[in-house]
Amino acid sequence: MKRLALIVVFSLALAGCTVTPEPASLDEINDYAADKLQRVSMNQEPITGPVSLYEAMARALKYNLDKQVELKERAVKLKRLDLASYKMLPDLVSNSGYAGRSNYSGGTSRSLVSGKNDWFQNKQDLGAPSLRDSTSSERNLFSNDITFTWHILDFGLSYVRAKQSANEVLIAQEIKRKVVNSTIEAVRTVYWRAVSSQILLKKLHWLEGKVARALKDTRALYKLRKTSPITALTFEREMISIKREIRNLQGELKNAKFQLAALMNVPPGTRFTLQQPRRLLSDLKLKIPVRKMIDIALRNRPEMLQLLYRERINQSEADAALLELLPGLQLYAGANFDSNDFLYNNHWMSWGAKASWNLMRLFQYPAKKSVFKAQGELLDERALSLAMAIMLEVHVSRARYYHARREYQTAANYLDVQRKLLKQIRIEAQVDRVSKQTLLREEMNTLVATVKRDIAYASVQNSYASIFVSLGLDPHWSSYDENASVSQLAARLKQLWIERGDNKSGIRLANR
Numbered sequence: 001m002k003r004l005a006l007i008v009v010f011s012l013a014l015a016g017c018t019v020t021p022e023p024a025s026l027d028e029i030n031d032y033a034a035d036k037l038q039r040v041s042m043n044q045e046p047i048t049g050p051v052s053l054y055e056a057m058a059r060a061l062k063y064n065l066d067k068q069v070e071l072k073e074r075a076v077k078l079k080r081l082d083l084a085s086y087k088m089l090p091d092l093v094s095n096s097g098y099a100g101r102s103n104y105s106g107g108t109s110r111s112l113v114s115g116k117n118d119w120f121q122n123k124q125d126l127g128a129p130s131l132r133d134s135t136s137s138e139r140n141l142f143s144n145d146i147t148f149t150w151h152i153l154d155f156g157l158s159y160v161r162a163k164q165s166a167n168e169v170l171i172a173q174e175i176k177r178k179v180v181n182s183t184i185e186a187v188r189t190v191y192w193r194a195v196s197s198q199i200l201l202k203k204l205h206w207l208e209g210k211v212a213r214a215l216k217d218t219r220a221l222y223k224l225r226k227t228s229p230i231t232a233l234t235f236e237r238e239m240i241s242i243k244r245e246i247r248n249l250q251g252e253l254k255n256a257k258f259q260l261a262a263l264m265n266v267p268p269g270t271r272f273t274l275q276q277p278r279r280l281l282s283d284l285k286l287k288i289p290v291r292k293m294i295d296i297a298l299r300n301r302p303e304m305l306q307l308l309y310r311e312r313i314n315q316s317e318a319d320a321a322l323l324e325l326l327p328g329l330q331l332y333a334g335a336n337f338d339s340n341d342f343l344y345n346n347h348w349m350s351w352g353a354k355a356s357w358n359l360m361r362l363f364q365y366p367a368k369k370s371v372f373k374a375q376g377e378l379l380d381e382r383a384l385s386l387a388m389a390i391m392l393e394v395h396v397s398r399a400r401y402y403h404a405r406r407e408y409q410t411a412a413n414y415l416d417v418q419r420k421l422l423k424q425i426r427i428e429a430q431v432d433r434v435s436k437q438t439l440l441r442e443e444m445n446t447l448v449a450t451v452k453r454d455i456a457y458a459s460v461q462n463s464y465a466s467i468f469v470s471l472g473l474d475p476h477w478s479s480y481d482e483n484a485s486v487s488q489l490a491a492r493l494k495q496l497w498i499e500r501g502d503n504k505s506g507i508r509l510a511n512r
Contacts, residue, residue, distance in 0.1 A: 040065075041267050045486045050275040051264075053191050054497070058489035059264035060187045061476060067183060070176035077169040084162040090150035097143045104135040136342045147334030153326060160320045167309040167316075174302035174309070177474060181302070184475035187263050189462035193256035195274050196454035200250060203447050207440075211239055214440050235437045242444040249451045290395065293471060297390050300472030304390065307383045314379060318372040325365055327357040390470070397470040401463040408456040415449040422446050468500070 024032070044063055051059075061067070218232045261268060288296075298304055333351040340346070422442045428434040468475065477496055481488075 041265055044265065047266065047270070047272045050273045052275045052490065053188070053277065054490040054494040055486060056191050056260060056264055056274075057184055057187050057475070057493050058486045059266070060183050061180065061489060061493070062482070062484075062486060063265035064183050064263060065265055066179050067176065070172065070179050074169065074172040074176055077165065077172045081162065081165040081169055084158065084165040087158040088155055088162060090148060090155075092146070092148050094146045095144065098141070099143075100140045102139075104139055105137050106133050106135040108133055136340075138340050138342065140339075142339040143337065145334050145336040147332055149330065149332045151328060151330045153323065153328035156323045156326075157320055160316050160323065164313045164316045167312045171306050171309045174305045178302040181469045181472075181475060183263060185462065185465040185469050187260065188465040189458055190256045190259045190263065191274070192454065192458035192461050193253050194260045195276060196451055196458065197250070197253035197256050198274055199276065199454070200246075200253060200447070200451050203450075204246060204250065207444055207447060210440055211243065211444070214437055215239060218437060235441075238441055239444070242441065242448065245448055246444070246451070249448065249455070252455070253451070290398070293394050293398075294391050296473075297394050297471045298387060301386075301390055302472060303386055304383070304472070307379055307386065311376065311379050311383075314372060314375050317375075318369065321365060321368045321372065324358075324361050327355055330354040330356070393470045397463065397466045401460075401467055404456070404459040404463040408453070408460045411449070411453040411456040415446075415453045418442075418446050418449045 041063075044059075215236060218235055257274075258268060260274075261270060261272075266272065331353050334349070336348050336350060338346055422445075425434055425439050425442050429436065429439045465475070475497075476493060484492075
């Protein structure tokens with residue numbers, strides 16, 4: 001019966017330790033989603049007016065969630081570094097205990113000699129009981145001790161691990177730099193595309209009414225036989241062709257504002273407008289030789305510095321493996337208490353030292369050393385491959401920038417000619433020398449040329465920012481206050497980018 005009871009108790013204990021997957025309940029999912037929806041953009045300065053380029057950059061720098069993730073990653077690395085530093089400290093352990101039993105332990109002893117100095121005793125006297133049954137321990141005992149322990153080898157290994165954690169913090173910092181660089185580069189691109197989209201939508205709405213009326217008038221003239229079918233259909237075909245091209249351009253630009261909102265961490269659907277700054281062809285002149293640019297890039301690119309810190313970590317692993325070969329020396333000292341009244345001293349101090357040596361690590365070390373060497377060679381090859389990629393990226397960014405400038409200049413010249421043509425046609429239309437359909441067609445062609453010019457300008461801005469990304473130069477000053485207001489950050493960013501040549505001088509485009 002007792003055996004059966006033990007089996008039942010044991011089975012119930014095992015059942016209690018069994019863990020099964022428990023899907024989240026509907027209420028838990030709803031609460032989780034509502035919490036994230038509420039917090040995704042909380043504690044942000046509201047948009048109170050048209051957003052400028054530098055305000056968009058400042059909001060991305062302050063509120064972008066990808067950047068916030070990397071900040072939290074770095075914070076975790078810093079906490080781990082603090083934890084690794086504490087592991088270098090000695091151990092100070094306090095223990096308290098209670099022990100009880102149902103009866104006294106008791107015991108006897110046997111004599112090995114019959115007298116203290118009698119060495120010629122009869123062997124038959126050996127093993128005779130020397131005492132009656134007795135005990136030297138109470139049934140209930142309380143004990144306390146506090147022990148200071150320091151393992152010198154563990155201290156050395158903890159120091160190495162702390163250095164590795166410090167390098168992990170630096171790697172997290174470089175990852176954050178890369179995210180910020182990419183984010184600001186994207187902001188500069190989508191901002192100008194969003195501005196173009198904003199202007200396009202306004203003008204397109206105005207022109208669509210005129211196109212609809214012109215098509216209606218043309219079809220009416222055709223029905224009244226006041227114009228030839230070929231003329232009417234040709235005009236309708238041209239209008240549809242131009243509208244199709246505008247729609248394609250609109251499709252290319254329509255998501256820019258949503259992308260900009262995401263970069264600034266503005267909730268989708270939030271209404272805001274963008275400033276319409278003057279279009280200036282930036283006077284950025286690449287006076288630095290290519291080799292100097294490559295040298296700057298290799299010294300500043302986050303990816304390159306990450307590999308440098310990875311090589312440090314690998315070298316630290318080799319140092320740790322070498323330390324593990326050494327004997328371990330442990331020093332300890334402690335204060336003790338025992339409630340046993342049979343003890344002569346219930347309080348006492350203890351101290352000592354222990355040495356240990358794991359000889360098997362001597363045989364493991366050659367294999368570990370070969371692994372670390374192979375990892376070092378791999379990291380070195382990756383660095384060489386990355387250096388070549390960076391060199392190529394510097395050359396490509398320069399070529400893209402010059403090509404974007406030429407494309408923009410061509411688009412700007414085309415728009416200038418188209419505007420002059422539109423001006424002449426408007427003069428001719430006032431004296432009825434050209435039809436309203438011709439005027440409308442050229443107005444739409446002017447809109448297409450304007451949008452293409454704006455897209456080309458966005459490409460210039462993108463390639464301009466890409467140059468600094470390829471060099472590994474941060475889009476902000478080396479240190480800035482995370483708690484600064486958006487306006488303060490925007491003012492500092494504007495100052496920095498103007499110093500770099502942003503809109504410092506250039507060709508001012510004609511007013512819209």
